[in-house]
Amino acid sequence: MAKPKLTGPRPDWLKVRLRADGSLENVGRMIDDLSLHTVCQEARCPNIFECWSEGTATFMILGDICTRHCGFCAVGKGKPLPLDSDEPRHVAEAVQRLKVRHAVVTSVNRDELPDGGARHFAETINWISRLNPGCRVEVLIPDFCGNEDALNTVLKARPDVLNHNTETVPRLYKKVRPDADYEQTLELLRRAHSKKSEWPLLTKSGLMVGLGETVAELIDTFRDLRTTGVDILTVGQYLSPTPRHIPIDRYYTPQEFRDLRGEALRMGFRYVESGPLVRSSYHAGRHSNEASADRPDYPSAPIFSDPIRANHHSQTPTGLVQLQMAKDPEKL
Numbered sequence: 001m002a003k004p005k006l007t008g009p010r011p012d013w014l015k016v017r018l019r020a021d022g023s024l025e026n027v028g029r030m031i032d033d034l035s036l037h038t039v040c041q042e043a044r045c046p047n048i049f050e051c052w053s054e055g056t057a058t059f060m061i062l063g064d065i066c067t068r069h070c071g072f073c074a075v076g077k078g079k080p081l082p083l084d085s086d087e088p089r090h091v092a093e094a095v096q097r098l099k100v101r102h103a104v105v106t107s108v109n110r111d112e113l114p115d116g117g118a119r120h121f122a123e124t125i126n127w128i129s130r131l132n133p134g135c136r137v138e139v140l141i142p143d144f145c146g147n148e149d150a151l152n153t154v155l156k157a158r159p160d161v162l163n164h165n166t167e168t169v170p171r172l173y174k175k176v177r178p179d180a181d182y183e184q185t186l187e188l189l190r191r192a193h194s195k196k197s198e199w200p201l202l203t204k205s206g207l208m209v210g211l212g213e214t215v216a217e218l219i220d221t222f223r224d225l226r227t228t229g230v231d232i233l234t235v236g237q238y239l240s241p242t243p244r245h246i247p248i249d250r251y252y253t254p255q256e257f258r259d260l261r262g263e264a265l266r267m268g269f270r271y272v273e274s275g276p277l278v279r280s281s282y283h284a285g286r287h288s289n290e291a292s293a294d295r296p297d298y299p300s301a302p303i304f305s306d307p308i309r310a311n312h313h314s315q316t317p318t319g320l321v322q323l324q325m326a327k328d329p330e331k332l
Contacts, residue, residue, distance in 0.1 A: 011251050013276050014237065058104045058281050059091045061124055062117045066108035069178060080110060083120055092127035095135060102160075103128055104281045106140035111179075116142055118150035122157035129158075136160040138204075140280060146184045151191055155199045161232070161287070162192050163204040165280055166225060169217040176211055176246065186228050193229030202270070202291050206234035206280035209260075212249040222264050231270040232287045235260055236278035252276065 065080040084090075095103045105124055110117040118141075125137050138161035144150035155162065170182040185205075192203050205225050209218065218235075225233060235257065240248050252260075254276060261274035270291035 011253075011276075013254050014239075014251070058106060059094065059124075060106050060108070061087055061091060062107040062110050062120055064108060080108070080112065083113075083117070088120065088124035088127045091124050092131040095128050096131050100132070100135060102136045102138065103132070104138045104140065106281070107142060109142045109179075111145055115150040115153060116144035116147060118144055118147070118153040121154045125154070125157035125159050138163060138281075140165065143180060143184055143188055146181075146187065148191060151188060152195070155192065155195050155201070158199055159201060161202045161204055163206070163232075163280060164188050164192075165206040166221065167206070167208055168211050169207075169213040169221045171217060172211055172213060186224055189225065189228040189230055196229075202231045202287075203229060204232035204234070204280070204287065205230050206236070208236060208238035209252050210238040210248050210250055211246060215256075215260075218260065219263055222260075222267055222269075226264075226267045226269060231291050233264050233269045233272045233274075234278050234280050234287075235264070235272070235274040236280075237276045 062083065063080050065078050069077055091103075091105065105121065105128075107117055107121070121139055121141060125139065128135060128137050137159045139154060139159045140163040141151075141154060143164065164185060166182070166185050167180075168176040173180060173182050189203055189205060192201075196203075207218065207221065222233065237252055238246075238248060240246060257274045257276060257278075261272045264272040264274070271287050273287060
């Protein structure tokens with residue numbers, strides 16, 4: 001018998017207070033000036049007010065049409081438009097205008113491309129580094145259909161953090177990520193970890209909870225991720241974007257998130273962000289600070305060597321903005 005859908009108001013810990021300062025408006029005006037549209041807006045992200053008030057934003061490349069059909073995501077599906085060759089430079093210019101010090105770049109899936117868009121990722125990383133010396137770059141990449149050469153193309157561009165979200169436990173993959181494969185996800189993270197001596201970086205992955213998994217399954221998945229060498233783990237509450245998407249199975253309490261964080265830290269993850277409103281790019285700059293990467297150029301950066309500044313870095317702009325090249329996506 002199917003479990004009834006959750007109804008009624010969300011718990012208090014999922015309610016977000018609005019900030020009435022000028023920072024939110026300033027970021028909004030700047031995004032308008034740059035002719036950008038944000039994933040934060042289109043996805044109705046619960047953290048938009050906090051992030052924008054701190055000058056935080058996230059970039060989505062490769063257009064806004066996804067070739068996959070994940071049950072939790074409301075990004076538009078269909079036949080994507082051709083890639084915009086100017087997009088990598090435009091992202092870098094946006095980072096420069098927003099004075100971002102930790103830029104996050106993500107994308108839709110583009111399975112119709114031979115490299116899944118890997119070269120576009122690499123060009124974006126290169127442009128950001130060229131126009132924004134000292135800016136760290138985090139990429140949240142698709143699985144590239146298991147193409148190791150595509151992964152290496154991204155790694156050779158030297159991102160500071162490579163993130164690939166696991167999203168859920170293996171039992172639920174057919175429902176949540178029907179076009180993806182759990183073992184392929186682990187293999188991508190394993191391959192990225194194996195290259196750290198050649199291209200030093202942090203690896204990262206994220207999970208949603210409340211999709212019907214058990215705590216025991218989550219712990220097993222944490223263990224699988226740690227075995228691949230993942231440094232940073234994020235865990236957040238799944239919130240169904242529309243009634244057409246997978247319904248929420250249950251709400252985890254703040255204490256349960258704290259317990260999950262404790263379990264993950266005991267496994268050896270360098271940093272764990274676990275909470276009801278956590279998303280993979282939430283506090284992204286803080287993640288890399290606290291995880292303390294082994295890149296040879298990191299020790300020369302005060303933000304990494306000074307613990308006081310590192311703790312204060314949650315106020316430093318972190319980039320998450322979608323460049324609008326076609327129609328607006330519904331959700332990231």
